[in-house]
Amino acid sequence: MQQACVLLLQDVFAVKVKRRRAAGQQSGGAVLGLALFCCRRREKRLEEDTVHLHNASSEHTHTWYNKLKELLTGFSSRPRYLKVFINPSSHKKEAIHIYREHVAPLFKMADIHTDITVTERKGHALSVIQECKLDKYDGVVCVGGDGSVAELCHALVLRAQLDANCPEEPVKAVLPIGIIPAGSTDVVSCSVHGVRDPVTATLHIVLGHLQQVDMCSFSSCGQLVRFGFSAMFGFGGWSLAHAEKKRWMSSSRRREYALVKTLAKLRSEDCQLSFLPAKKTNLCLSGHQDQDQVEKDDPVSEGNESWITKQGLYLNISVMSIPCLSPHAPKGLAPNTSLTNGSALLITVGKASRSEFIKHLKRYNSSSGQFNFPFVETHSVSAVKLHPFSLAGCSEESEEEGDAKEAPTILSEGVALPWNIDGELLEIESEVLIRVHSRLITLYGEEVDEAESTTSCNCF
Structure with missing residues (x-):
């Protein structure tokens, strides 16, 4: 039958x-x-x-x-007119081909009209969004990698602030964003699609599947740096800085080179770290406190907010408002984080040997256990302040264990340190304030708990 x-x-x-x-x-x-x-x-x-x-x-x-x-x-969430941005320089420079072969035919079949801009430089999409009439579009589409997505999301929130005449507070973007993955990792796309597949991403747009997503604001010295989804300081920042110097390499080779280079010169950052625990959420400590870190017993009160402050040496500090799923980390860099829970996951990696730190990194390729180390802590937070004090000197590899040797030096005034914010390298000299803003952006897609995995990086 x-x-x-x-x-x-x-x-x-x-x-x-x-x-x-x-x-x-x-x-x-x-x-x-x-x-x-x-x-x-x-x-x-x-x-x-x-x-x-x-x-x-x-x-x-x-x-x-x-x-x-x-x-x-009658499906009101389905778009009829879209503003499309294509970054021709993304990853393998296949964005235009991906759009023509996989996206445009589906848009035509669904009677969706498009206005296309092929970006020519960094910041091009930002300048177009600031000037164009958004009310004639039903949504915006980005064909590119995480950097292009972050720029476009940042641009739409800034435009919403401008239109609302509210420069001090973030304002929710008025248009949803569709992400067609064409980058090297595509963590934002994977977090709302679960796969790096342009057809899947396009069908989510065509069918009008909308997902509210939290974003963070990154500020320094009272000035907004940008809006984004994730940030890494320390190892994540230095590895991106090394990768940016080798743009002529393929993305996979560049990533492997940067990881090996940063591990060979593994360094700790001496920081004062303050965070505001997320409301109605207990502190989630997956590891133990490093003995060299000094934690104040009493939270520091600032108005009606109670901050918890620590100081110590950190190999890496991450703040992520989305799970950051990718083929290299199928459960996500922040696996316990939802797209819309109004909080971010703060992950601190304290002082550890190089071999133990590598074990921690390799766990991201598996299903779980990346936080089950005594030098790793996680906290559910609504805000983070990070003030770096000094730089540890480049470590030399021990012949027996390959561990990192600390040789801290005082950081001179005016020295900018690398931050990895949504895959983009930013150099910031002073304290950074990160705040989570609930449901600040709308993306085409749906929340998923795991991404399709691929072969892990072979540099380990």
Whole structure:
């Protein structure tokens, strides 16, 4: 017995009249019925599919066609006019090809009109968003990597502040953003799609699947640096700084080179770290406090907020408001973080040997256990302040264990340290304040708990 197949109207994005035409005939022809273009789920992937409805009656076919078109128009979250930004320099420089081959045909089939800008430089999308009339669009699409996505999200929030005449407080972006992955890691795309697949990303846009997402503001000396989703200071910042010096390499080779280079010169940062625990959330400590860190017993009160302050040597400090899923970290760099819980995960990696630190890094490729080390702590936070004091000198490898030797030196005034903010290198001289803002941006997609994995980096 043939199993019945159910097709939900919410999964249909286009309907066309089928006709029999002779070779070379461009119009007319006998009516054969309808073709319903829809999506099918295959785990986390969405795939294009077609259902054929046969009916030789022209009257009946057009009645059904008009009714189905009317019903499909009733899905208000589905876009009709999109502003598209394509970064031709992303990753393997395949963004334009990805858009033409995988995205544009689906947009055309769904009767979505587009206004396309191919970016020519860093900050190009920001300048366009500041000047264009956003009210004529239903959404914005980014074809690129995490840097392009972060720039566009930052631009839309800044534009919302400008339009609301509210420069002091973040204002929710008025348009949703669709992300077509074309980068090297695509952690934002993976966090809302679960896969690095342009067809899946496009179908989420076409079907109007909307997901509210938290963002962070990064400020220094009272001035906004940018809005973003994640930041790494210490190892994550230095490895990106090394990678940026080798832009001529392929992305995979550049990433491996940067990891090896940073591990060979593993250094600790002497920092004062303050954080504001997320409301209604207990502190989550997965590791133990480093003996060389000094924690104040009483929280520091600032207005109605109670900050907890620590000082010590840190190999890496991460703040992430999204899980940051990727093929290299399928459970995410911040696996206990939701897209919309109004908090971020603070991950601190204290003083440790090089070999133990490498074990910690390698755990990200597995399902769990990356925080099960005595030198690693995690906290659910709503704000973080980080003030660096000194730089430890470049470590020399021990012949027996390959451990890092600390040789701290005082950091001179005006020395900028590297930050990795959403995959973009920023050099900041002074204290950085990070605050989480709930549901500041809307992305096309849906929350997932794990990404498809690939072969891990072979440099370990």
